[in-house]
Amino acid sequence: MLASQYILSALIFLIIIKTAQTFLTKKMPLGFTLLWLSIWVVGLIVILDPHLLTSFANLLKIGRGVDLAVYVSIIVIFFFIYQMFVKIIMMEEKITRIVRKEALKDI
Amino acid sequence: MKQSALKKIYIVIPAYNESKVIGSVISELQKEEYKNIVVIDDGSKDNTSRVVKEKKAILLRHCINLGQGAALQTGFEYCKKTGAEVVVTYDADGQFSAKDIKKMILPIVQNKVDITLGSRFLGNTINLSFIRKTLLKAGIIFTWIFSGIKLTDTHNGFRVLNKKALQKIYITHNGMAHASEIIDQIIRNKLSYVEVPVTVTYSDYSKRKGQSGLNSLRIVGQLLIQRFS
Numbered sequence: 112m113l114a115s116q117y118i119l120s121a122l123i124f125l126i127i128i129k130t131a132q133t134f135l136t137k138k139m140p141l142g143f144t145l146l147w148l149s150i151w152v153v154g155l156i157v158i159l160d161p162h163l164l165t166s167f168a169n170l171l172k173i174g175r176g177v178d179l180a181v182y183v184s185i186i187v188i189f190f191f192i193y194q195m196f197v198k199i200i201m202m203e204e205k206i207t208r209i210v211r212k213e214a215l216k217d218i
Numbered sequence: 219m220k221q222s223a224l225k226k227i228y229i230v231i232p233a234y235n236e237s238k239v240i241g242s243v244i245s246e247l248q249k250e251e252y253k254n255i256v257v258i259d260d261g262s263k264d265n266t267s268r269v270v271k272e273k274k275a276i277l278l279r280h281c282i283n284l285g286q287g288a289a290l291q292t293g294f295e296y297c298k299k300t301g302a303e304v305v306v307t308y309d310a311d312g313q314f315s316a317k318d319i320k321k322m323i324l325p326i327v328q329n330k331v332d333i334t335l336g337s338r339f340l341g342n343t344i345n346l347s348f349i350r351k352t353l354l355k356a357g358i359i360f361t362w363i364f365s366g367i368k369l370t371d372t373h374n375g376f377r378v379l380n381k382k383a384l385q386k387i388y389i390t391h392n393g394m395a396h397a398s399e400i401i402d403q404i405i406r407n408k409l410s411y412v413e414v415p416v417t418v419t420y421s422d423y424s425k426r427k428g429q430s431g432l433n434s435l436r437i438v439g440q441l442l443i444q445r446f447s
Contacts, residue, residue, distance in 0.1 A: 207284055207392060211292045214258070214278045218299050 116158055123155045150187065226303035227323065228254040230296075232289030233310035237265040239423060244273040246316040247308075256296055257310070258289040286375075287396030291389040298384060305384050309375040311424040318416045322378045325412050332383040332409040335369065336376030341415030347425070357398075365401050369413060373397045376416050383409050 127148060134144040157164045157180065164176030173179045229252050233240050240257065247255050255275040259267045261283035270277045278292055290307060297305045304326055306319055318336070325331045338346070339354075354373060361372040377400070379387065386407040389396045404411055 203392065204390070206282075207288050210280050210282060210284055211288070211295060214280055214292050215295055215299070218296060 112159075119158045120155060123151050123158070126151050127155075223327070224251055224253055226301075227252060227306065228256055228293075228297045228300070228302040228304070229306045229308050229319070230290060230293030231255065231257045231308050231310050232260055232286045232293065233257050233262065233266050233270075234260040234283060234286070234289075235262045235264045235266060236310040236427075237262070237269050239312045240266055240310050241269045241273055243308075243310055243312050244270065244275050247319075248273070250316045250319065252316075252319070254300075254302070256293050258293050260284060260286070260289040285392035285396075286394055287389045287399070288392040290396060294384060294387070294389070302384065303381055305379045307375055307377045307379075311427050312421065313418050313424045314376050315417050315419070318376070318414075319378075322376065322414050322416065325414070326378050326380045330410075331412045332380050332386075333404060333411045334378045334414045335371070335411055336374045336416035336418075337369070337371035337413040338374060338416060338418040339370045340413055342417040343420070344417065345420040345425075346418070347420070350420070350425075361398055361401055365398070365405060367401060367405055369401070371413065372401060374416070374418070376418075383407075 130139070130144060130147050130151070133139045134141070139147075157176070161176055164179060166176075168174065168176045168179035171179065173182070229247055231240075231243065236243075244255055244257070255273075257266075257270045257275050257277055259270065259277060259279045261280045267277055267279055276296075278296055280289065280292065293307075294305065304323060306322065308314055308319075314336070318341075322334050322336060325334050343351075354371065357373045358369060358371070362368050373394075375397070383404075386409060387400060387403045389399060391399045403409075
């Protein structure tokens with residue numbers, strides 16, 4: 112195993128432990144925890160066995176495993192950004208309703 | 219105008235950190251005998267609320283700054299609750315002339331249209347800079363492309379709504395993008411409208427308070443995101 116594999120694996124272990132802690136303190140819902148963990152577990156498998164990713168990439172007619180990883184990462188990141196964007200809009204709507212209700216409470 | 223008619227007219231003014239000018243804006247409106255001047259202090263950090271109280275206008279206060287769109291909608295909610303017949307939206311920075319309200323209201327009280335939209339390009343502009351004029355013209359083209367409506371002035375805060383328009387229009391854009399949202403809702407709700415010439419005077423103060431070029435781009439971004447989300 113290469114040094115980079117050790118370092119990246121250790122980082123992912125830390126993330127997995129942190130995710131588990133957050134879930135146990137009830138700060139993260141089960142569904143999101145499982146999704147988050149599965150992403151990192153896949154990442155860990157790919158780091159430990161890079162050929163696996165290359166084989167899968169070849170199946171999809173993509174030359175290198177790392178290319179596939181970049182494509183998938185971009186899609187996942189954009190998905191999370193979209194989710195966060197929707198959440199921010201919903202939160203802003205809730206705040207607006209509360210502030211407006213307070214402004215009009217004596218009417 | 220008759221006193222009974224004046225009682226049903228509500229002037230809605232969103233204000234954020236406008237303590238320097240809000241007093242004179244209210245005084246000018248009171249001079250024209252408008253009784254119901256509703257100022258929504260949108261979480262100002264200065265003395266806007268105190269000045270409004272001293273001028274004996276109606277004060278609604280947002281505990282945090284939400285944006286002009288949110289402040290206008292709060293004003294609309296107040297008007298709905300108090301049974302307003304005619305609602306005028308008016309800027310707090312002293313750019314408008316209270317004398318223009320009468321001609322803005324006329325098509326509404328004559329039941330000709332549901333909403334009147336002030337147009338500085340049909341009327342007059344004083345001290346309008348080239349950059350601002352270009353941005354406003356770009357806004358007109360943007361609205362034409364995305365809303366399919368050709369107006370001469372799309373981002374003018376001077377409007378008058380009748381009761382029907384007040385019930386139909388609901389602003390969800392908290393920020394400055396509400397101006398385009400109102401136009402969209404006019405079309406969607408099939409409200410009748412007419413543009414009325416008004417005078418907009420740009421002072422050094424109002425220029426400082428106005429929209430920057432960067433913010434205009436942000437507004438376009440917000441509108442595009444909402445349109446395609």
